[in-house]
Amino acid sequence: MHIVDGALATPVVIAEAVLAVGGLAMGLSRLPMERIPAAGVLSAAFFVAGLIHVPIGPSSVHLVLNGLAGLVLGWAAFPALFVGLVLQAAFFGFGGLTVLGVNLLNIAGPAVLVWLVFGAMVRRGSPMAGAVWGGIAGAASIAGTALAVAAALALSGDAFLPAAKLVLLAHVPVMAVEGLLTGAAVYFARVVKPDLFAVPGRVAS
Amino acid sequence: MTHVLTGAETEAGARHLPGLSDRDPRLRIVLAVAFAITVVSLSDLRVLVVALACAGCLVPLSGLPVGLTLRRMLAMDGFVIAMLLLLPFSVPGTPLFSVWGLTASREGLVHAVEIGLTANAAVLALLTLVGGMEPVTVGHALHALKVPERLVHLMMFTIRYVDVLRDETQRLRVAMKVRGFRPGTNWHTYRSYGYLVGMLLVRSVERSERILAAMKCRGFSGRLVLLEQPRMRAGDWVFAALAASVMLALLAANVWLVHDPA
Numbered sequence: 001m002h003i004v005d006g007a008l009a010t011p012v013v014i015a016e017a018v019l020a021v022g023g024l025a026m027g028l029s030r031l032p033m034e035r036i037p038a039a040g041v042l043s044a045a046f047f048v049a050g051l052i053h054v055p056i057g058p059s060s061v062h063l064v065l066n067g068l069a070g071l072v073l074g075w076a077a078f079p080a081l082f083v084g085l086v087l088q089a090a091f092f093g094f095g096g097l098t099v100l101g102v103n104l105l106n107i108a109g110p111a112v113l114v115w116l117v118f119g120a121m122v123r124r125g126s127p128m129a130g131a132v133w134g135g136i137a138g139a140a141s142i143a144g145t146a147l148a149v150a151a152a153l154a155l156s157g158d159a160f161l162p163a164a165k166l167v168l169l170a171h172v173p174v175m176a177v178e179g180l181l182t183g184a185a186v187y188f189a190r191v192v193k194p195d196l197f198a199v200p201g202r203v204a205s
Numbered sequence: 206m207t208h209v210l211t212g213a214e215t216e217a218g219a220r221h222l223p224g225l226s227d228r229d230p231r232l233r234i235v236l237a238v239a240f241a242i243t244v245v246s247l248s249d250l251r252v253l254v255v256a257l258a259c260a261g262c263l264v265p266l267s268g269l270p271v272g273l274t275l276r277r278m279l280a281m282d283g284f285v286i287a288m289l290l291l292l293p294f295s296v297p298g299t300p301l302f303s304v305w306g307l308t309a310s311r312e313g314l315v316h317a318v319e320i321g322l323t324a325n326a327a328v329l330a331l332l333t334l335v336g337g338m339e340p341v342t343v344g345h346a347l348h349a350l351k352v353p354e355r356l357v358h359l360m361m362f363t364i365r366y367v368d369v370l371r372d373e374t375q376r377l378r379v380a381m382k383v384r385g386f387r388p389g390t391n392w393h394t395y396r397s398y399g400y401l402v403g404m405l406l407v408r409s410v411e412r413s414e415r416i417l418a419a420m421k422c423r424g425f426s427g428r429l430v431l432l433e434q435p436r437m438r439a440g441d442w443v444f445a446a447l448a449a450s451v452m453l454a455l456l457a458a459n460v461w462l463v464h465d466p467a
Contacts, residue, residue: 002282006245006323028355033428036355037420040362041370041413042406047363048209048370049402054395055388065402072406083360087367090335090343091210093277093328097241153288159296159313163288170284177395184399185406193407 002088002103003149005096009156016152017101020078023108027078035076042073043080047087054177061174067141068182070111071122071134072196077111078104102152110144122186123197130197131187138182139175146171209367210340224266229441230338230346236448237334241327243452249462250315253322256455260329267337274336278329285324292317340364348431358429366412373408377401 031039046069053060070077082104088094095103114137121133150164189196225233244256264271293301296313303309335343341364348357381397388394417425 002285004281004285004320004324005241005327006320007285007288010245024356028353031355031359033355033358034417036358037362037416038410038413040359041366041409041416043359043363044366044370045405045409047367048374049405051209051371052374052398052401054398055390057390063398063402068402068406079356079359080363083356083363086360087210087340087363089328090331091340093274093280093332093336094282096324096327097238097331098245098327149284159292159316160288162291162295163284166287166291167284170287180392180395181399181402184396185403188400188403189407192403193410196406196410 002085002095003099003106003152005098007156008099008102008152012152012155013098013102016105020082020101020104020108023075023078023105023112024082027075027080027108030075031079039073039076039080040083042069043083046080047084050084054181056173056177061177063181064107064142064145064174064178065138065182065185066107066111066145067114067138067178068134068185070108070113070115070141071119071137071182071186073111074115074119075112077115078108081108081111106145106148106152109148110141113144114138114141119197122190127187127190127194130190131183134186135179135183139179142171142175142178146175209371210364224268225263225333225337226268227440228444229435229437230342231349231435232437232441232445233334233338234343234346234350236445237331239452240330240334240448243455244323244326244330247323247455247459248319249459250318250322252455252459252462253319253326255458257322257326257329259451259455260326260333263330263333267333269333269337274329274332277332278325281324289317289321292320345431346435349435354428357431361429366409369412370405370409374401374405377404 046065049063049065051062053062066077066081069081073080082100085095085100085103085107089097089100118133118137118140122130122137124130146168150167153160153164153167186197240260244253247253247256264274267274293309293313294307296310296316298310298312300308301311301314338346341361344357344361344364347360348354378401381401386397388398
């Protein structure tokens, strides 16, 4: 999911960085000091969850869980995932510096979108119903990320079109895994601690 | 403190060679960004090789383990590697060689090598200039560089709790293992990992509630005091001037070689 420095056309990089800064500003404005500890600890939790490798056939994938991050954090997913991306780039060498905005938009954009679309459904009804919507949200956010990566590549030139198609294809199994896993996580959280999905930013627990 | 981020080998204060560790943290961040922007605007392969070599010179100065740092520099997502391998075949141009009826072009190969060099040079400079610092110092430096306060605080919390939650996850996984859990491609595995993540989130939120209560109990008023006040010293100005002239030289060489390839 991490695009590297120098791969994309400059206009794409700048446009996505501007949008990402907008998302960051939106997320920070919804994050009073009171919520910073919760958001920070959750940001660390998603960072750690991203280190888990899940088997898929003969191979394995590492978790992204941006859908779940969106459902729990709302707009705060932008700053929380940004911190994760900065730490990954600086300390693990994943991704790059000039493409931070691109990578943030690709991951946090779909997270916020699925929260806006599915958030209410995940909160309401029985834990099972919430889990099904949560699963759909988890799969949809990975689909959104794959589409965003493919679009960034396709907009950078025709030479990247085969790579863009490959990205879409390679993420179909990841979508399934993330969907199932997010569904299970939502079911668990709905049973154990339902207010995890309380409207983020409005409730200062 | 932050094992996960810095790796077990680099204990705080374990190695104290004169080098990057003496430089102003703010300067290191600014230079990493400037270097990344510089290499992204380079296009001549020879200049890019020099840029990568310049970043390589920082490795011994940073005090980071050389092997691990180079491995981290080379590690890329599978799809980026696939993209680089596809490029020679998707860019039209002078045919170079063909595999399974597909013709690779010279232009495509050059483009792929260019991206590979750019990405590695930028990441290597970032790893050595910023990744070589204590994560907490990075937070303080970003604050001094006028990054929004709440974003810096969020980062400090993340840095503080990454290790705690990593241990928490390991405990949960050991508990799963002693109960006979073996991961595979099946619903049971995905459900179990889902519950693991769910448990991690529930415990995180409850932990954050205790943290906030403890902070309020100690008079937390919505502001964290960051005590470190970095200062630019003579050595920092020399290093900054040196780095700036290297970057300007790279840009000038690039312009010159692109316009006048002879």
